[in-house]
Amino acid sequence: MNLNEREMSSLFQAVFPKLEDDRQIALLVDLPDDKEEDNSPWALRRKIAYEWFLLLQEIKSELQIDHVDLIVYRNVKSNNADLPCEMYIWNKETPSTFPNEELPQSTSIEDVFGKYQIFLVLSEYSATAPMKIAAKKYHFRAATMSGFSSDMLPALRIDYELVNKRLLQLKELLDAAHTLCLTFSVDDKSFSMKFDLRSTTAHVSGGRFPTAGMVGNLPSGETYIVPNETPQSQSEGVLPVQFDDEVVLYEIKHNKVVNVISSGRFSEIEREHLQKEPAYGNIAELGFGILRDFGISPIGEVLLDEKLGFHIAFGRSDHFGGLVGPQHFSSPQQVVHIDYVYIPETQPRVSVDKMELVFAEKSQTIMNHNEYSLWEKP
Template sequence: MVQDMTAEELVALVTRVFRPVPGERGLAILVDLPDAQVPDTPAWRERRDMAAAWAAMLAGRREELGFDTHLALYPNVHTNNGDLPAQAWLQGDGPLPQRAEDLDPAAALPFPDLYAGHSILIALTTFSATAPLKMAARQFPIRAATMPGFSRAMVPSLRLDYGEVNRRVQLLKDLLDRAEGADLRFTHPGGAANLHLDLRHRTGHASGGLIPDLGTAGNLPSGEAYIVPYEGERPQDPSRTAGLLPVQFGDEVVCYAIEGNVARCVLPGGPEAAREAALLAAEPAYGNLAELGLGVLAAFGVKPVGVVLLDEKLGLHIAFGRSEHFGGQVGPSAFSRPEAVVHIDRVYVPETQPRVQVDSVTLRLEDGTALPLMRAGDYAPGLF
């Protein structure tokens, strides 16, 4: 059954997630617009309509919230986690523009001015704005929830017990802080694959559904702890990340050969292996291992919906590409052009990669302890 949020639920969500205080400057709900290069889709159109409805409902609760809510539009940036454009547009009382070309240049508002007028942002976008909003939150007094690809199918995940979600996420974050490495073992039709992730010189991050502090940004729905593997930026201290990482594309499992935290090549295979090999050759920064993520929502009965925003929160995921928004070293300048910037997650749950099994994940802690984190795709018994 198609679900939507009521005005009461939206007010409760904003209050719980952001914990507003007196003096909030306002709330902006951001949406990106299709253009001639990236055409519209029914899901995108539905997301924009949902954003407009949310903005209208929250605007009608101004006295209860204590601040105004606006809908803000901007041209899509053609890729996930690419830098935002220079300007946005506040939606007035007229019809909602359906394409970037419909925006009036005379009405444009620089993004710094948008931030100056809104201390809370919710990005209901098609292309993820997580990376640029994390970077903006370091510079401007804002906090942001990013919801790329959100759909009505995900609404139930906003109604979870985020107190318990946050407790589990914080426990995982604390373990990542203590870890110097992680050993992962996979099984796939081609055999076994082992990967060591170097977690030295890094700290973990918690995304547990609570964003009360200025200077922060995170996903909604939430429910993960994550860390950027060490990328070897220190002199005479190369990254120890190495091994094989299998990823399923359609019916084919592609195996990346990892060395120094970078996918250097792809083992010979079918058409998907050839395509990925060509991508690595054309865009080496794409091969950077940017994130080890540990989602917890599967234990709450949440099922994947085919969108990374939610699916990655279910269990183990590993990302390629941009990492500097998480505390790593690889940013947009490492890519050949703005449209090539990516941070792309590969999610290891049975529904998304049925031909790749996670046999084990073991954390190597700084005191030398080997801590069983996952066994046979699930978190180790008694971990939580």
């Protein structure tokens, strides 16, 4: 069941506290090119977006908003690739595939970003990176919701005041630390990684966007940091990631994957991918999701699952303040920022046995066996 008027009003006012210049809201939706490219979750997400569009129109006076639009665009085939130059205002029924005839009213992406102050982006392919970059220039606010489904609605109803408090505590620790040390176990073997946190600061994604220029995921619930990406980075070790039943072992030096030292079908796929796209091997993000402590379960969509526990992302980082952007990839279609989540449901053979932050004069363990040791569960 979708949100009702009361729930939508409460959620919207919590996520986007009213600013003086707020006048117009846009819901952005990407469309498949044809029926063969479509899938059931994508179609359901477009239905949710259309229902939210109608719902926001009903409560816009309560939100002190003048206008709400639903805007569609041709999908970009890859997570966090740049968005297309043209978009289309949609006022019909639930959008289906990209219309090749009788296109609705078109508008440039620059006009879209300049016109609306608040965006909800319910897309198949993540638009977080391009929206973050654009928000710095156009000063809008946006919640990006790639992969959103009705299964995520419970995560919109938790105590985000407590969530934010814990995320801020994590940020304070990460900002003060110079190294993150991890010990992984894979079956009966142990692997170690250390990440260089020097000259970087953490960011909180707590489901609230109170100031212009802020963009983040919804549902939210993570603190994240880009490790040192310079050639002098001291990030190194062996990083395990499980694909189906196989665990791929990446050798990391200077914050980049330099080799795949495991064997198997997925190891070979990853090895070939890294040879073709070295930028994919950049360690772009260390994420500390906490929603598993609030009783939220994974559903197989990264948008939610990454907020449940620790995760590591490969690829693009410039939207988080890092150094690797689209120009480092071979083509716009190859641009990627992909998260690997370390919780038992997603990587049952891999455990984060110990997570330790190292400071100038001390160290502190913040996770044991996939469980945070900083606080009690709510």
